[in-house]
Amino acid sequence: xxxSRDAILTRLRDNRPDPKAHxxxxxxxxxxxxxxxxxxxxxxxxxxxxxxxxxxxxTLATAIARRFPDSKIICSAVPDFDGTIRIEELGTPQQAxxxxxxxxxxxxxxxxMGSIYLSEAQLKDLNSAAHLTQHIVVILSAKNLTAxxxxxxxxxPEFHTANYGVLMSGPSATADxxxxxxxxxxxxxxxxVWWED
Amino acid sequence: xxxxxVNHAKAAEEFIEDTAHMDFHDERLWDLRQKRDEQMHILPExxxxxxxxxxxxxxxxxxxxxxxxxxxxxxxxxxIHVHWAADGxxxxxxxxxxxxxxxxxxxxxxxxxxTEECCMREYLEPRGVVVTETDLGERIQxxxxxxxxxxxxxxxxxxxxxxxxxxxxxxxxxxxxxxAQSLAWQQRLAARPVILSADAGMTGGNFVxxxxxxFVVCTNEGNADLSATVPGLHIATIGxxxxxxxxxxxxxxxxxxxxxxxxxxxxQYTTHFRxxxxxxxxxxxxxxNGRSHRLGMEDFWTSxxxxxxxxxxxxxxVYRRSGGLSYGAVYSGPIGAxxxxxxxxxxxxxxxxxxxxxxxxxxxxxxxxNIHEQLYKWRRVLAEHHELPFVKREVMHMAGKLMGQPTLxxxxxxxxxxALSTMPRFVLYNWLNPWxxxxxxxxxxxxxxxxxxxxxxxxxxxxxxESA
Numbered sequence: 022x023x024x025s026r027d028a029i030l031t032r033l034r035d036n037r038p039d040p041k042a043h044x045x046x047x048x049x050x051x052x053x054x055x056x057x058x059x060x061x062x063x064x065x066x067x068x069x070x071x072x073x074x075x076x077x078x079x080t081l082a083t084a085i086a087r088r089f090p091d092s093k094i095i096c097s098a099v100p101d102f103d104g105t106i107r108i109e110e111l112g113t114p115q116q117a118x119x120x121x122x123x124x125x126x127x128x129x130x131x132x133x134m135g136s137i138y139l140s141e142a143q144l145k146d147l148n149s150a151a152h153l154t155q156h157i158v159v160i161l162s163a164k165n166l167t168a169x170x171x172x173x174x175x176x177x178p179e180f181h182t183a184n185y186g187v188l189m190s191g192p193s194a195t196a197d198x199x200x201x202x203x204x205x206x207x208x209x210x211x212x213x214v215w216w217e218d
Numbered sequence: 219x220x221x222x223x224v225n226h227a228k229a230a231e232e233f234i235e236d237t238a239h240m241d242f243h244d245e246r247l248w249d250l251r252q253k254r255d256e257q258m259h260i261l262p263e264x265x266x267x268x269x270x271x272x273x274x275x276x277x278x279x280x281x282x283x284x285x286x287x288x289x290x291x292x293x294x295x296x297x298i299h300v301h302w303a304a305d306g307x308x309x310x311x312x313x314x315x316x317x318x319x320x321x322x323x324x325x326x327x328x329x330x331x332x333t334e335e336c337c338m339r340e341y342l343e344p345r346g347v348v349v350t351e352t353d354l355g356e357r358i359q360x361x362x363x364x365x366x367x368x369x370x371x372x373x374x375x376x377x378x379x380x381x382x383x384x385x386x387x388x389x390x391x392x393x394x395x396x397x398a399q400s401l402a403w404q405q406r407l408a409a410r411p412v413i414l415s416a417d418a419g420m421t422g423g424n425f426v427x428x429x430x431x432x433f434v435v436c437t438n439e440g441n442a443d444l445s446a447t448v449p450g451l452h453i454a455t456i457g458x459x460x461x462x463x464x465x466x467x468x469x470x471x472x473x474x475x476x477x478x479x480x481x482x483x484x485x486q487y488t489t490h491f492r493x494x495x496x497x498x499x500x501x502x503x504x505x506x507n508g509r510s511h512r513l514g515m516e517d518f519w520t521s522x523x524x525x526x527x528x529x530x531x532x533x534x535x536v537y538r539r540s541g542g543l544s545y546g547a548v549y550s551g552p553i554g555a556x557x558x559x560x561x562x563x564x565x566x567x568x569x570x571x572x573x574x575x576x577x578x579x580x581x582x583x584x585x586x587x588n589i590h591e592q593l594y595k596w597r598r599v600l601a602e603h604h605e606l607p608f609v610k611r612e613v614m615h616m617a618g619k620l621m622g623q624p625t626l627x628x629x630x631x632x633x634x635x636x637a638l639s640t641m642p643r644f645v646l647y648n649w650l651n652p653w654x655x656x657x658x659x660x661x662x663x664x665x666x667x668x669x670x671x672x673x674x675x676x677x678x679x680x681x682x683x684e685s686a
Binding site (some may be wrong): 025026028029032033034036042044045046050068114118134139146151152169171172173174183185186189190194195198199200201203206207208209 | 220242246249261263267270273274276277279280281282284286287296298302303304308329353354355358371372373374375376378382394398399401402405406414430432438439440441443446447448449450460463464465466467468469470472474480482483484485486487488489490491492493494495496497504506509510511513514519615
C-alpha cells in the first residue's frame with residue numbers, strides 16, 4: 022500500500038530545489054485593521070448579504086416573519102429562539118432540505134469580507150443544514166468582528182479545532198451562464214445578519 | 219503511431235469564425251481582468267501579498283516531502299484516511315475501491331481539475347457509478363460532453379441559447395429560455411434530488427494546511443459544501459503541490475485568490491475541512507501525476523506555485539480570442555501552455571507558441587510565476603527536442619541567425635519598414651505568416667529607435683563630452 026507514497030516522497034527529495042535557498046517568511050498581519058460594524062456591513066452588501074431589518078419593538082421572530090412571510094419551516098439552532106423546529110430534531114443530513122429558514126449564531130465575522138463563520142459546534146453536527154435550507158439568518162455580535170483574513174486566521178482558535186468550518190460571505194452565487202450574476206445558486210438563496218447588540 | 223500535436227491555431231481559427239461567441243468571450247474575460255484590477259487597487263499591500271505568497275509557496279515546494287508527511291500525520295490524527303496516487307490510473311483505482319467498499323453507485327462532485335487530469339468520470343461510469351458534476355458551469359460542460367474551457371468559469375465560451383439547448387435536451391426545459399436566472403433555477407431544481415440521494419460526495423482542495431491536517435475549498439455556489447455534508451462519505455482529490463505550512467498563511471492566499479480570479483473580494487464559501495463530520499467518513503487522495511517530476515525541472519518547477527485563479531487566462535489576448543477548448547488540454551491559457559508539455563511534450567508542443575509574449579500573465583499572477591519567461595524557455599526546449607513544426611523551425615532558424623548578428627539585424631529591420639510600406643498585401647498576409655490572419659500588421663515606423671538614437675543621443679553625448 023505504501024509503495025506509491027514512498028516513491029513520491031523519494032522523487033520529491035531527489036528533485037526539490039535547495040531548501041536553504043527558500044526560507045519560510047514570518048507570518049504576516051497586513052492591511053486595514055478596522056474591525057467596525059460599518060466596514061462589515063459594507064462588505065456584506067458587496068457579496069450580496071443583507072442585514073435583517075430591526076424595526077421599533079421588533080424581536081428576531083417578528084423580523085423573520087416580516088422578511089420571510091411565506092416560510093413554513095423555521096429551524097432554530099440557538100437556545101434563545103424557538104422557530105417551528107429545532108435543528109436537533111432533524112434526524113439525517115437530508116432532512117434539512119425541508120427547512121425554509123435556518124437561524125444560527127456565528128461565533129465571529131470578518132469585517133474585510135463580510136464573512137460569517139459556522140462550524141459543527143453551531144450547526145449541532147448537522148452541517149448540511151447551512152446549505153440545504155432556502156434562507157439563513159445569522160445572529161452575530163459586533164463585539165465578535167475581526168478585522169481581516171490575517172487577523173481571523175491568526176486569532177481565531179476555531180480554524181485549529183473544528184472538523185468543519187465554513188466562512189459564508191453572502192448567499193450562494195454563480196455567474197456561469199453568460200456572465201450573469203445570480204445570487205442564490207445551489208446553496209442558500211439569501212443570507213441575513215441579525216445584530217444582537 | 220506517434221501522438222499528433224494539438225492544432226491550436228486551427229481550433230482557434232474556428233473559434234474566431236463565430237463572431238458573437240468570440241466577442242462575448244473576449245469581453246467577459248477582459249471584464250474579469252478589470253474587476254481584478256479594481257480589487258488590487260483597493261489594497262495598498264497587494265505587491266507585498268504577492269511576494270509573500272510566492273515565498274511561502276517556494277518554501278513549501280522546497281520542503282514538500284516534510285510538509286506532506288506532516289499533513290498526513292495530522293490528518294490521520296483527525297480521523298481522515300489518506301491515500302497516495304502516483305498517477306491518474308492509481309487515483310481512479312483508489313476512488314473506485316472506496317466507492318465499491320461503500321456500495322456507492324452515485325457520486326456528486328464539485329469542480330476539481332485533478333479529476334479532469336485523471337479522466338475519473340471515464341473510469342467510474344463504465345463501472346456503474348453515476349458521476350454528477352454539481353458546479354453549474356462544470357455540469358453544463360458534462361452534459362455537453364466537453365472539457366472545461368476555463369479553470370474557474372468552465373462554460374465561459376457558451377451563450378444563453380447554448381445552455382438553453384443543452385438543458386432542454388437533458389432537463390426537458392424550454393429550449394428558447396432566454397433568461398440566465400431561470401436556467402440557473404432549473405439547474406438547482408435538477409440537482410437537488412440528485413444531491414439528496416447521492417451515496418458519496420467528492421471535492422477538490424484549493425489549499426492543504428500541513429500544521430492542522432486540514433484542506434480548504436473555495437466555491438461560490440455552495441455545491442462543494444453540499445457534496446461534502448449531505449452524503450455520508452466525502453472523498454477529496456488534491457494535487458500534492460497544494461500545501462501551505464501554517465493556518466496563518468491562509469490569509470495571504472484567500473485575500474488574493476478570488477480577487478485575482480473573478481474580481482470579488484472572496485468566494486462566497488471558504489470551507490475548512492479538518493476531519494469527518496459526525497456519522498461520516500472522509501478520505502483524501504494525494505495525487506502526484508507528474509508533479510514530483512516537474513519539481514526537478516530547473517526552469518519550470520515554479521509553475522507548481524499556481525493556485526488556479528485563472529487571472530493569466532483572463533488577461534491573455536490569445537486565450538481570450540481562441541477559447542479554452544482550442545488548447546485541447548485540461549489546462550488552457552498561459553498556465554496550461556507551461557504545464558501541459560510536462561504531461562506530454564509532443565502533444566502539447568504547439569501550446570507555448572500560443573502567446574504574444576506580452577508578459578501580462580506574469581504581471582497578474584498572484585504567486586509571481588514568470589509565465590511568459592517559461593513560455594519562451596519551453597520554445598527553446600521544444601526546439602532542442604525537435605518538436606517544432608517545419609515552417610516555425612525554419613523561420614526561427616533564420617530569425618536566430620538574424621538576431622545573433624546586430625549589423626544583419628539592423629539591415630533587416632530597416633528593410634522591414636520598407637517592406638511594410640511598399641510590399642503588396644499578398645506578400646505580407648500569406649500562409650507563411652499566420653500572424654497576418656485576422657490581424658493587421660503594425661504601421662511601419664518612419665525611423666527605428668536605433669537610428670534615432672544614433673542621430674540624436676550619441677550626438678548629445680558627444681557634445682556633453684566636448685564641453686566637459
